[in-house]
Amino acid sequence: AQRRIGFARPQGRELAPWLATDRVVPRKTHAVDRFLELLAPLGIEKARAEFRLADPPAAREAAQRFLQHAGVNGPLAVMHPGAGWDSKLWPAERFAEVAAYLGERHGMTTVVAWSGARVKAWAKEIAGASGGRAITAPQTTLPELIALLRAATLYVGSDSGPLHMAAAVGTATVSLFGPSTPEANGPYGAGHVMLQAYYQSGSRRQRQFADNHAMRAISSHAVMKACDEILSGAGRQRREQAA
Numbered sequence: 001a002q003r004r005i006g007f008a009r010p011q012g013r014e015l016a017p018w019l020a021t022d023r024v025v026p027r028k029t030h031a032v033d034r035f036l037e038l039l040a041p042l043g044i045e046k047a048r049a050e051f052r053l054a055d056p057p058a059a060r061e062a063a064q065r066f067l068q069h070a071g072v073n074g075p076l077a078v079m080h081p082g083a084g085w086d087s088k089l090w091p092a093e094r095f096a097e098v099a100a101y102l103g104e105r106h107g108m109t110t111v112v113a114w115s116g117a118r119v120k121a122w123a124k125e126i127a128g129a130s131g132g133r134a135i136t137a138p139q140t141t142l143p144e145l146i147a148l149l150r151a152a153t154l155y156v157g158s159d160s161g162p163l164h165m166a167a168a169v170g171t172a173t174v175s176l177f178g179p180s181t182p183e184a185n186g187p188y189g190a191g192h193v194m195l196q197a198y199y200q201s202g203s204r205r206q207r208q209f210a211d212n213h214a215m216r217a218i219s220s221h222a223v224m225k226a227c228d229e230i231l232s233g234a235g236r237q238r239r240e241q242a243a
Contacts, residue, residue, distance in 0.1 A: 002021070003021050003022065004019055004020045004021045004022070005020060005021070005022040005024065005038050005041050005042075006019070006020035006022070006023060006024070006038070007020075007023065007024055007025075007026060007034075007038070008023035008024060008025045011025075011026050011034070022041040024037055024038055024040060024041065029183045029184055030183065030184055030185075030186070030188065031184050031185060032049050032188050033049075036048075036049060049188065051167075051168035051188070052168075053146045053165060053168050053169055054143065054146070055143045055144075055146040055147040055150060055169075056143055058143075059141065059143035059144045059146065059147045060147045060150075062140075062144050062147070063140075063144055063147035063148045063151060064147075064151075066137070066138055066148075067111075067151070070109075070111075070135050072109045072111075072135075074107055074108065074109060075106065075107060075108045075109075075153045076108065076109055076110075076111065076151055076152045076153060076154075077099070077102050077108045077109070077110040077111070077152055077153065077154040077155070077156065077227075078110070078111050078112075078113055078137075078148055078149055078152040078154075078155050078156075078162075078166070078171075079095055079098075079099065079110055079111070079112050079113070079126065079134070079155070079156045079157055080112070080113045080114065080119075080155075080157045080160060080162040080163075081095050081112065081114070081119060081122045081123060081126060081157070082114065082115060082116070082118075082119035082122070082160060082162075083157075083158045083159065083160040084160060084161075085179065085207070085208045085209075086209075086211075086212060087178060087179045087200060087207060087208060087209070087210045087211060087212050087214075087215070088158045088159050088160065088177075088178060088179060088180070088212065088215060089158065089212050089215060090158055090176050090212070090215045090216075090218065091215075091216060092122045092125045092126050092129075093125075093129060094219075094220040094223070095112070095122075095126045095156070096125070096126045096127075096128075096129035096130045096134065097220040097224075098110075098156060098220055098223050098224055098227065099112070099126060099127075099130040099133050099134035100129075100130045100131045100133045100134075101220075101224045101227070102133065102154075102227060103130070103131070103132075103133030103134075104131075104133070105224075105228070106227075106231055108133075108153070108154070109133065109134070109135065110130065110133060110134040110135070111134070111135055111136075111137050111148060111152075112126045112127055112134050112135070112136050112137060113137040113140065113145060113148065113162060114136070114137060120136070123136045123137070124136050145162065145165070146165060146169060149162070149165055149166045149169050149171050150169040150170070150171065152166070152171050153171070153172070153231070154171070154172055154173070154174070154227060154230055154231065155167075155171050155172070155173040155174070156173070156174045156175075156223065156227065157173075157175060157176070158175065158176045158177070158178075158215065159175060159176070159177055159180045159182075159185055159186075163175050163187055164187060164188070166187070167187035167188055167189055167192060168188075170191075172191040172192060172230045173187050173191075173192045173193075173230075174192075174193050174194075174195065174223060174226040174227055174230060175187055175192065175193075175194050175195065176195050176196075176215060176218050176223070176242075177194060177195065177196040177199075177214075178196065178197075178199075178200045178212060178213075178214030178215040178217075178218075179199075179200040179202075179207035179208070179210060179214060180207075181196075181199060182194035182195075182196055191230070192230075193226040193229055193230060195218055195222055195223065195226055195242035196214075196218070196242060197214060197217035197218050197242050198214055198217065199214070200213065200214035217242075218242045219242065222242035223242070226242075
């Protein structure tokens with residue numbers, strides 16, 4: 001290509017800046033907005049991001065069959081206790097406390113989604129400790145998970161793929177951050193509350209392989225309070241200090 005647009009250093013990594021004919025110095029904070037800034041050399045100054053995730057009829061029907069079979073006929077919350085980094089994990093027992101609270105305070109049933117054997121075990125632990133307020137999701141395809149997220153009123157989880165999928169389908173979220181920053185990596189758009197006790201600093205590798213002390217510093221009470229805010233209609237995109 002005669003024209004190659006990329007980030008200037010330090011956002012541009014390795015040899016990428018040397019290969020670009022147009023180097024953009026990003027000024028925005030959120031990762032999505034930074035990538036939209038790459039359109040500026042083309043004269044596109046006010047780009048917008050709109051996410052569309054498909055859940056075909058078969059996926060929606062599978063999700064509805066599961067919910068009906070489980071006897072879920074009221075408001076729904078979805079949780080996912082997994083994350084790509086162990087340093088992003090929040091304790092399973094705290095997820096269970098939040099699920100119990102959502103059931104007792106708001107009459108919600110929580111579906112705990114999972115992927116892989118380890119997260120499935122956590123999902124079962126959460127459901128078992130929730131006082132009957134949470135159930136474990138079946139193994140789902142991505143379209144079926146999207147259908148569950150779209151059916152939910154609320155999503156609770158850490159910085160992971162399902163969080164951003166929930167935001168993309170318009171579901172309000174309460175998200176938990178430790179070794180990543182909500183300003184740059186939080187759910188995109190309005191209707192979300194992001195919690196962080198403190199930033200777990202270090203290089204990317206150090207943050208990825210650290211323990212989850214910053215996540216453990218987020219209390220279940222802080223998450224419950226954020227859920228109350230979302231469900232009362234007062235939720236908006238913002239970050240809160242959580243402890």
